Amino acid sequence: MPTILLTYFILGLISFFFPGWLKKQKALVFALWQLVVFAYLMIQRPLILQGDFISFTSNWLPQLGINFGFILDGLSWIFALIVSGIGVLVFLYAHVYMQAYEQKERFYFHLLLFSGAMLGLVLSGNLIQLFIFWELTSVLSFLLISFFHQKEEARKAAFQSFYLTAFGGLSLLAGIILLGTIVDSYEVSVWIQQASEIKSSQLYLPGLILILGGVITKSAQFPFHFWLPGAMQAPAPVSSYLHSATMVKAGVFILVRLNPALGGTMEWTYIIPVVGVFTMLVGSYLAITQTDIKAILAYTTISALGILVLLTGIDTTLSMKAALVFLFVHAFYKATLFMVAGFIDKKTGTRDIRELGGLIKYLPVTFVISALALLSMAGLPPMLGFLGKELIYEAKVQSPGIANMMLILGVTSNIFMVAVSLFFLYRVFLGKVNTVPKKLNKNGMLFLIGPAILVLLSLVFGLFPKVLGPALEPALEVIRVEGYKVKLKLWHGFSDVFFLSLFTVVMGTALAFLLVKRRNVLLMWRRFNQKVFGISFSDLFYNTIERFIDLSKSNTRIVQHGYHRYYILTIILFAASFLWYQAYVTRDWVLSTGFSLQPFYITGLVLIIALSALQSAVAKSRLTTIIAMGVAGYGLSLIYLYYSAIDLAITQIVVETLTLVMFILILQRLPIFANLSSRLTKIRDLGIALLFGSVMTLFALKAINVDFQYPISDYYLENSALKAYGENVVNVILVDFRALDTLGEVTVIGIAALGVYVLLRKKMTKQ
Amino acid sequence: MNSVILQLASKYVRALLLIFALIVLFRGHNHPGGGFIGGMLAGLSVAYRGFAYRQEEVRKNIRIQPEYYIASGFFLILLSMIPSIFMMHDLMTGEWLKLNTFFGVIKLGTPLVFDVGVFLAVIGVTILFMFSLNRQNLWK
Numbered sequence: 001m002p003t004i005l006l007t008y009f010i011l012g013l014i015s016f017f018f019p020g021w022l023k024k025q026k027a028l029v030f031a032l033w034q035l036v037v038f039a040y041l042m043i044q045r046p047l048i049l050q051g052d053f054i055s056f057t058s059n060w061l062p063q064l065g066i067n068f069g070f071i072l073d074g075l076s077w078i079f080a081l082i083v084s085g086i087g088v089l090v091f092l093y094a095h096v097y098m099q100a101y102e103q104k105e106r107f108y109f110h111l112l113l114f115s116g117a118m119l120g121l122v123l124s125g126n127l128i129q130l131f132i133f134w135e136l137t138s139v140l141s142f143l144l145i146s147f148f149h150q151k152e153e154a155r156k157a158a159f160q161s162f163y164l165t166a167f168g169g170l171s172l173l174a175g176i177i178l179l180g181t182i183v184d185s186y187e188v189s190v191w192i193q194q195a196s197e198i199k200s201s202q203l204y205l206p207g208l209i210l211i212l213g214g215v216i217t218k219s220a221q222f223p224f225h226f227w228l229p230g231a232m233q234a235p236a237p238v239s240s241y242l243h244s245a246t247m248v249k250a251g252v253f254i255l256v257r258l259n260p261a262l263g264g265t266m267e268w269t270y271i272i273p274v275v276g277v278f279t280m281l282v283g284s285y286l287a288i289t290q291t292d293i294k295a296i297l298a299y300t301t302i303s304a305l306g307i308l309v310l311l312t313g314i315d316t317t318l319s320m321k322a323a324l325v326f327l328f329v330h331a332f333y334k335a336t337l338f339m340v341a342g343f344i345d346k347k348t349g350t351r352d353i354r355e356l357g358g359l360i361k362y363l364p365v366t367f368v369i370s371a372l373a374l375l376s377m378a379g380l381p382p383m384l385g386f387l388g389k390e391l392i393y394e395a396k397v398q399s400p401g402i403a404n405m406m407l408i409l410g411v412t413s414n415i416f417m418v419a420v421s422l423f424f425l426y427r428v429f430l431g432k433v434n435t436v437p438k439k440l441n442k443n444g445m446l447f448l449i450g451p452a453i454l455v456l457l458s459l460v461f462g463l464f465p466k467v468l469g470p471a472l473e474p475a476l477e478v479i480r481v482e483g484y485k486v487k488l489k490l491w492h493g494f495s496d497v498f499f500l501s502l503f504t505v506v507m508g509t510a511l512a513f514l515l516v517k518r519r520n521v522l523l524m525w526r527r528f529n530q531k532v533f534g535i536s537f538s539d540l541f542y543n544t545i546e547r548f549i550d551l552s553k554s555n556t557r558i559v560q561h562g563y564h565r566y567y568i569l570t571i572i573l574f575a576a577s578f579l580w581y582q583a584y585v586t587r588d589w590v591l592s593t594g595f596s597l598q599p600f601y602i603t604g605l606v607l608i609i610a611l612s613a614l615q616s617a618v619a620k621s622r623l624t625t626i627i628a629m630g631v632a633g634y635g636l637s638l639i640y641l642y643y644s645a646i647d648l649a650i651t652q653i654v655v656e657t658l659t660l661v662m663f664i665l666i667l668q669r670l671p672i673f674a675n676l677s678s679r680l681t682k683i684r685d686l687g688i689a690l691l692f693g694s695v696m697t698l699f700a701l702k703a704i705n706v707d708f709q710y711p712i713s714d715y716y717l718e719n720s721a722l723k724a725y726g727e728n729v730v731n732v733i734l735v736d737f738r739a740l741d742t743l744g745e746v747t748v749i750g751i752a753a754l755g756v757y758v759l760l761r762k763k764m765t766k767q
Numbered sequence: 768m769n770s771v772i773l774q775l776a777s778k779y780v781r782a783l784l785l786i787f788a789l790i791v792l793f794r795g796h797n798h799p800g801g802g803f804i805g806g807m808l809a810g811l812s813v814a815y816r817g818f819a820y821r822q823e824e825v826r827k828n829i830r831i832q833p834e835y836y837i838a839s840g841f842f843l844i845l846l847s848m849i850p851s852i853f854m855m856h857d858l859m860t861g862e863w864l865k866l867n868t869f870f871g872v873i874k875l876g877t878p879l880v881f882d883v884g885v886f887l888a889v890i891g892v893t894i895l896f897m898f899s900l901n902r903q904n905l906w907k
Contacts, residue, residue, distance in 0.1 A: 646799040654807040658893065661814055665901045725863060725876065727797040734801060735878040735885070742881075743844055746888045750837050753892040757834075760899045 001056050001070040001123060004037055008116025015109050026105060027098070030112050031091035037119070038084040041077060048077045051474050055125060065185055069125035074474025078324065079122035079253055082331050086245045087115045089450030093339050094237040096446040097346070101235075107147055111237065114140040118246050122253055127176045127186045130254070134172065134214070137247050138165040144242060145234040157230035160541060164217045164227050172214025172254075179207035179262075191261035199265055208267055211254070212275070219251030221309060222279040225302045226537040232294040236342020239294060244301045244334035249327065252305065255312040256323065259479055263315050272313025277409050279306030284416035288515070289526045293341050293351050293428065297334065300377065300420060303413060304330045310406070311395060319395035320479050322388070324472045329388035332458040333376040336451040340370045343447045344428065348436075353424075358433035365448055367429045372455045376462070378421035379414060380505065384462040389414065389504075393497045411504055418508020423515050431516075569688065576692040583698055602642060609635040622673050626663045630656060647730040770819070777819035784812035792886050796878070802885035809886070810893025817897055826898055833894040840888025847880035 011033060015026060044054065053073035060068035072080070094111065098104040117136035124130035139162070146158035180186045182201045183194045191198060198204060215221070220228040231243050242248070255272070262268060283303030290296045304326070311323035343366060344359065345351045360367045376385030396406045461468045515522050609632045616628035637652035677685070716729050716737060726732035734742050788808035795801030817825050850862040863876040 647801070647804075650799055650804050651807075654804055654811070658807060658811060658814075661811070662896060662900055665897070725796075726878070728795060728799060728801070730799075731795045731801040731882075732878075734803070735882045739878070739881055742885060746840070746844065746885055749892050750841065750888055753833075753837065753895040756899050757895055 001054065001072060004040065005070075005116055005120050005123075007033070008112060008119070012109055012113045012116065015105065015112070026108050027091045027095035030108060031088050031095070033112075034084050034087040034091060034115065038081065038088060041072075041081050041084060044072065044077070045471075048072070048074055048474050049470060051477055057125065060129075066128045067126050067187065068129055069187070070120075070123040071125035071188070072123060073478050074472075074476070075256065075478040076122045078327070078471065078475050079249070080119055082249075082327070083115060083118045083122065083246050086241060086331060086335050086454075089335070089339075089453060090237050090241040093240070093342075093447065093450040094235075097237055097342055098235065103147075107144070107235070110140050110143045111241070114144065114242065114247070118250070121250055125188055127180065127188060127191075128173075131169065131173050131176060134218070134250060134254075135166065135169045137242075137250060138162060138169055138218075141165065141231070141242050141247055144238045145231050147235055147238070148233065151233065153230075154233040156542075157227070157233045160538060161227040161231050163545065164224055164541075168214040168217025168224070171210050171217075175207045175210030175212075175214065178203050178210060182207075188257060188261070191258070195261045198261060204262075204265070205267055208262055209271070211258070211262075212271065215251035215255055215309070216275060217251075219248050219305045219309060220279075220302050221251070221275050221306065222282050222302075223537060225279060225283065226541065228302055229290075229295050229298040230538060232292070232298050236294075236338055236345065239298075240335040240338030240342070243298070244338055245331045248301065248305055249308070249331075252308045252312060252323070252327070255309065256320070256479055259312060259315065259320070263312075269313060269315050272315075273310050273406065274313075276306045276308070276310025276313050277406060279303070280310060280413045281306070281409050284413045284420065286529065287420045288416060288423070289522070289529045291353050291526075293344070293353050293356070293424070294338070296353070296420065296424060297337050297341060300417065301330075301334055303417065304334065307392060307410075307413075310410075311392065314395055314406075316395065316398060317476070317480050318391070318398055321472065321476055322391035322395040324475055325384075325391050325468070326388040328461070328468065329376060329384045329458070332454045332461075333373040333383075333385060336373040336454045336458075337370065337377070339447070339451045340366055340373070343451075346447070353427050355434050356428045357431040358429070360429045361433070362436070363429075365445075365452075369448060369451045369455050370429065371425055372459060373451070374421040374425050376455075376458050378418040378505075378508065379501070380418075382459065382462050384458045384465075384468075386501075387462060387465055390497055390501060393500050397496060407500075411500060414504045415507040415511060418505055419511035419515065422509060422512035426512070426516050569685075572692050573688055576688070576695050579695040579699065580691070583695065602639065605635050605638055609639075620673070622667055622670065626660065626667070630660050633659070647728070773819040777816050781812045781816055784815065785809055788812065788886075792882065795882060802882035803889055806886040806889025807893060809890045810897070813890075813894050814897045817901060829894075833891040833898065836887050836891025836894065838891075840884045840886070840891060843880055843884030843887060845884075847877040847884060850877050 011030070047054070051074070053071060055069065055071040057067050057069035060066050091108075091111070094108065098107055101107070114137060117133050117140060121130055121133035121137060124133060142158050142162035145161055146154055148154045149158075176186060179191070179198055179201075182198050182203055183190055185191070198207075217224045217227075228243060228248065232239055234243070259268075280303050283299045283301070283306055287296050287299035287303065290299060308323055308326060308330075311319045311326065341351065344356070344363075347363065348356065348359075350356065372383060376383035379385045379389030392410070393407075396410050612628040612631040612635070616625045616632070619625045619628060633652065633656035637649045637656065640646075640649035640652060716733055720726055720729045720732045726736070788805045791800035791808060792802055792805030793800075795805070813825070813829070848858055851858055854862055856862070
């Protein structure tokens with residue numbers, strides 16, 4: 001499994017560094033690779049169907065208990081199948097769809113990386129690792145949405161989705177860590193084993209809510225649903241792959257994955273269904289009045305995601321079964337519809353539903369495909385969607401607690417769904433012709449391969465549901481722990497559920513009929529929605545972000561004023577105050593016992609240094625100051641020399657010389673020395689200098705007396721020649737024992753040099 | 768400054784300084800010296816040339832720009848870490864290669880590479896400082 005994932009990234013890197021590689025066929029090669037992955041997963045089928053799993057773990061950060069691990073069990077298997085299977089079709093589709101665009105290489109690169117990251121996400125056995133892949137998908141989603149980065153809306157939408165999903169990702173991470181501390185592990189398997197311990201912990205509720213924060217944003221749940229319609233700025237392959245079939249399902253995936261560990265509690269069965277049911281209703285309701293066909297699809301996607309979250313929240317075996325079936329249902333029809341929408345956009349040059357109509361004459365094949373997909377979306381037989389909807393109703397009827405409420409809202413939402421499907425079909429393909437599609441010079445049939453395959457699958461599974469059933473068993477086993485037989489059938493008999501379905505269809509058709517026949521109903525409705533739901537969340541979101549940026553700007557201005565002298569003043573003042581505070585706390589320290597008399601020339605040297613330092617402060621010309629400072633520096637190196645710190649002395653001399661040289665270089669070009677400071681500032685500076693100088697003296701005196709038990713220097717002295725083959729201990733420490741420190745120092749001066757370079761260069765270009 | 772004496776002297780002093788810098792660099796393992804000091808000395812030699820001639824000419828005539836010194840210094844430092852990864856030691860452990868030659872045992876180790884990296888980076892930084900500060904048009 002790691003090899004598979006690695007191949008994704010290697011392929012991606014190759015295409016990144018050699019953009020010319022396979023210029024024309026890149027998408028096809030990537031599609032082929034996805035097919036290989038799909039085939040690999042299919043080969044594992046017998047094993048998975050037996051209820052076995054393949055896992056791989058290796059240490060990553062053993063100190064923190066974080067492993068790098070993959071697990072291919074029933075659950076991740078079906079998700080991986082969807083990711084790779086639809087990936088094949090999306091790459092095929094993108095091959096024709098993206099042909100005319102520049103930078104399509106970049107697009108394929110990102111799309112490939114995305115499918116790798118998504119696969120990594122569903123296969124992760126460790127939650128920290130899962131989080132990393134989760135964030136990767138967020139980043140790649142950002143890059144893919146902003147593909148048309150010349151358009152402002154695309155940039156805005158990309159930012160919006162990124163802010164939200166990245167924020168949710170952080171919330172998820174916090175949740176994972178919080179719950180991870182209870183059982184001291186981030187392995188999913190450990191969480192499941194010690195589920196009762198997690199559930200009874202005080203941290204359970206906060207942890208669950210934090211994880212839900214990630215789920216809600218990623219899976220576009222109310223009230224964070226608004227990024228998904230915005231994300232429709234992306235090219236059609238992205239919409240059909242990321243924003244309907246795979247990435248937005250990541251939230252649902254993590255819910256399903258963690259259900260054995262966290263599910264079954266009051267909190268789980270109350271919070272999650274409520275979120276889901278609202279999203280479901282809002283999505284399907286707002287879908288009706290949209291004008292952009294991709295936006296309609298986006299809102300229905302939101303609704304579908306709501307259903308999925310709702311089902312995982314109901315948390316019965318039946319509801320989980322319904323969720324898994326609906327996962328397939330939705331992936332099949334929604335990816336299809338997005339691809340078709342992209343095709344129609346290409347053909348007619350518009351996505352506005354008001355400008356479309358009567359396309360059946362020009363695009364009969366497309367009509368058949370979309371009709372079948374829309375039937376599936378409406379939940380009508382003989383498509384798989386019908387089966388999915390029946391199961392959902394069944395699950396809702398049997399859901400414990402708030403079943404009635406759930407059922408009413410669910411039926412309402414489904415009525416809208418049916419209406420939207422029929423309305424969509426009528427307005428785009430039937431009715432009178434509004435826009436005549438162009439002839440595309442390339443074979444348009446290539447566009448329809450992907451949608452056709454998906455719709456056929458949907459139809460076949462709908463007619464012969466027995467094929468699909470066994471495939472879901474191992475997944476359900478993973479979720480519900482105990483084994484369970486999944487028997488799917490199309491015809492359920494005359495039960496409550498059947499009549500509910502009938503009611504839904506009749507009402508939905510009536511609603512669609514109303515919308516089609518009475519134009520002004522729709523117009524009024526649109527106006528009503530704009531007025532009532534006019535507070536668009538997305539504007540609210542932007543305002544919040546802008547407010548926040550303004551706030552941080554004004555805050556930054558207080559701290560980052562740009563005056564070098566005040567920066568230094570602040571640093572020194574703080575350092576001095578804290579050191580004095582420390583000195584006060586430990587005031588019972590013995591300072592120094594017994595001063596030994598030094599030779600007279602050392603005393604003289606110290607005196608010279610002190611005097612020249614004083615001179616540099618009061619001198620009336622810059623040259624005097626610099627020379628006086630030089631005297632102090634060289635004097636200091638003489639003292640080093642006397643105490644046989646030769647390396648230090650040499651370094652000090654060289655640095656001193658260099659500093660002098662640099663000062664002199666600048667000196668001739670500075671303006672004439674002027675006395676600008678007032679008396680008061682001088683006194684203030686003197687006070688600060690004294691404060692700092694005195695505390696340093698204090699600590700120098702103290703340093704003599706600090707008595708370490710085992711001086712570290714002994715170790716270096718003993719091992720320098722033995723282990724590092726060097727006799728100069730100072731240098732051995734620098735380049736061997738503490739090479740990391742040296743690396744840090746060199747990095748600092750390197751960055752400082754670049755800073756100087758850039759600053760002065762900027763000044764040059766200004767002139 | 769445009770002094771013939773200085774210009775002539777710079778030729779020889781510069782060579783001497785460079786040789787000295789190299790000696791300081793390589794003796795550093797057993798005697799006082801090392802990459803940092805050596806690098807500063809070498810940097811000074813270039814600065815010396817900058818005094819004798821016009822800065823812009825020096826910058827134009829110099830074969831390797833200071834940025835490349837810094838970059839190659841860092842490259843060498845990172846390179847010196849790689850052997851320790853392959854030997855499965857802790858990162859940045861010094862790895863040594865002992866060669867028995869005619870002249871006796873010669874010991875080559877990654878700390879040497881590391882020190883040369885420091886040497887180059889410091890040269891680059893010094894020259895960059897000098898050049899940036901001493902540009903004619905900067906102070907107009």
